Amino acid sequence: MRIDPRQAALNVKMLILDVDGVLTDGGLYYDNSGQVMKRFNVQDGLGVKLAQSVDLEIAVATGLDSKAVKRRVKELDIEEYFAGRLDKAEVVRDIAARRSIDPSEMAYLGDDWVDAGALRLVGLPMAVTNAQPEILKLAAWTSTVPGGHGAVREAITFILDAQSKLDRLWRKWS
């Protein structure tokens, strides 16, 4: 059965984000010492803060581990951070087991095959527009902009709007 994304968004308490290709454009830069550098999007960052301010929790799950991601996650006060976890479905189950959040109350934004298991479990499966075709098929919602270019902000805006929280937030800033 096809999921209605606006309907599914009503129940979402947590949005889980993949890193490479979602919070970043998927590029990996190596400096001379072999340290990896990644480029994050500032508008995504404010989106995360906005979400947290109205109790939409943000979690991050990455197959790789790096100082750059740790730094960004800390900067954004993200407590649920899973590094070096290739099995994203396991991350969903892990959170559900520890917290009183059912997978049906989670959204997951991904871009590649490693995200498939998690996308099948959550209530609102989301993909960036430049995700792999198999992932686009699993998603009930797709961004209009690519990963690393505001797709996270767009996903957060979609959920908050469906939950009628976006206008109230905007009025605080305008």
Ligand SMILES: [Mg+2]
């Ligand atoms: Mg990815």
